[in-house]
Amino acid sequence: MVYENPDQVMIGLEVHVQLNKANTKMFCGCTTNYTDEEANTCLCAGCLALPGTTPVLNEKSVEYAIKIGLALNAEISEETDFYMKNYFYPDLGNGYQVTQFDKPIVKNGHVVIEGEDGELTVRIRRAHMEDDPGKMAHFGTIEKSTGSIIDFNRSGMPLVEIVTEPDMRTAKEARRFLDKLRSILEYLDVFDGSREGALKADANVSVYHGTRVEVKNISSHKAVEKAINYEIMRQKDAVRKGKKLVQETRHYDEARNVTISLRVKETADDYRYFPDFDLVPLYVGDKIEGIRAKMPELPDAKRERFVAQYGISDAHAKSLTSEKAFADLFERVAQKVDPKVAASWVADIVKGELNYRDMPVTTCDPDDIICVIDMVCCKKISDEGGVTVVRALLDEGKKPEQIIAEKGLSMVGGDFLEKAAKEAIAESPEAVADYRAGTEKALNFIVGKVMQKAKGKADARQAREMVLKELGK
Known part of the structure; x- marks a missing residue:
């Protein structure tokens, strides 16, 4: 420079x-x-x-x-x-x-x-x-x-x-x-x-x-x-x-x-x-x-390896390797879930929540973080629900399953979505007419009503598919 x-x-x-x-x-x-x-x-x-x-x-x-x-x-x-x-x-x-x-x-x-x-x-x-x-x-x-x-x-x-x-x-x-x-x-x-x-x-x-x-x-x-x-x-x-x-x-x-x-x-x-x-x-x-022969892997070398080995972004790699404890946490999590998803959760969410509370990374149990990410990926809880669980892990010290049950964070689907889609369609005759006339964005209005009924505990893609299914009957 x-x-x-x-x-x-x-x-x-x-x-x-x-x-x-x-x-x-x-x-x-x-x-x-x-x-x-x-x-x-x-x-x-x-x-x-x-x-x-x-x-x-x-x-x-x-x-x-x-x-x-x-x-x-x-x-x-x-x-x-x-x-x-x-x-x-x-x-x-x-x-x-x-x-x-x-x-x-x-x-x-x-x-x-x-x-x-x-x-x-x-x-x-x-x-x-x-x-x-x-x-x-x-x-x-x-x-x-x-x-x-x-x-x-x-x-x-x-x-x-x-x-x-x-x-x-x-x-x-x-x-x-x-x-x-x-x-x-x-x-x-x-x-x-x-x-x-x-x-x-x-x-x-x-x-x-x-x-x-x-x-x-x-x-x-x-x-x-x-x-x-x-x-x-x-x-x-x-x-x-x-x-x-x-x-x-x-x-x-x-x-x-x-x-x-x-x-x-x-x-x-x-x-x-x-x-x-x-x-x-x-x-x-x-x-x-x-x-020299016994020197550990240092931050810059670890950052380069993370990018090459896990395919994550350089920005995430820099954030994760700035502290050895975060790098170790990421690698533990990346062994069990998709590394790119692990990088996003550990670097953006877990690290942010810990920094906000001025808490050390050792506060986190890697198995708990893996559990939260798994539940989000399997659509058992929403992304927002996952963040809520991470916050409660740090604030309350409980296990993910207990937090999800106590706070009612489990995602809804199946029969609930079918019922919600039918109700949303019945309550939105003008949006339905606009959609059938070719106005694509009218569909988003109906899906939005389904999500409101689910109180955010439904997958938006599944809700959209259910609305389309009901409209096609």
Whole structure:
């Protein structure tokens, strides 16, 4: 994609992915599953950086970092090492963060997303491993806090920070990139996105090829989009008024939908990077091909397979593969019913109803969805009745047969349709005369009366056939 004015807005993202499925923290044996635990209980002397403690690298986190790099179409560095990134913050026990500097484990990758005017390739500059600091909670807003508390349960969690080039031009593109990245990570099974702090983003924004401003630690894709839109507006307004923009770090206040200046942005020199003397260089060259051989099918490949194997539309395939759980649900259903029908129901109806309720796909029992589709295809219930059953499945947790019986959704036919057709014909002498005179649409009026009598619980084609049969007598 080529933008008409590529210098007007430039957006890059730094995405912090918490490898919480690595089971233990980056450099110690403490659990990564701390979400529901009491503050400051899932930690050890290493998490608190007490004197005399030394790190032991979690091998699983290295494997996950390599998997992420391969999924991002990137180069994997056969040799990498760890550095100390020095800065003071109360939740950073060491006074430095263990990270990577000039030899990141992943570099030069790319991800293809849907841009504003077609496909957009977002380049990945690098992805490096680091450990997470603790978590600070403020009493009041960040601007007017009367105090803070620190929970070190998160301290030492393994992270991969993914840094893009400034290839995005709109907030919507940034959100699409995050959606695509999250989908890839879920397919890789390296993190649980439902956990607190699993994925956060820093957005770097500049307008008119000017000064770059970083908006820090945004916790949701929707908030990233809103923060970027606000920051673009703020910067353009400042330029119009002749104000000088400074390179700084800002905080996004989601409640007020504004960004707030935190500090002048540091440069790499300010962090005084130097090698971590407790960690030796890391050689991973012998691991790369083994991990590559075990890579799962990723969203783009699965989408292409769905189109080729099941003959469904590309739009349905994109929708179904955006989340691995939906793709799995579709394949379960497509084994039992026509794949094109399964794609339509799962992508358009089931997914829509789940999203409306903010419910996970695991709420659905595939056998229940198969049952509903079978009943619709066999004309036991109408399409509308099928939608009603799906909604009740989610809202009431009952089985399809019970819902159909309780709500009286079974289709009518046979004797009922014959009686309804005779009554509709008798009640519509003018329409009958018009039809016999050659006005085809008059037939639709009569069929409509039959459907009214059936209260929508009849098949329109069967009703039409019954009316024609009675008119032919």
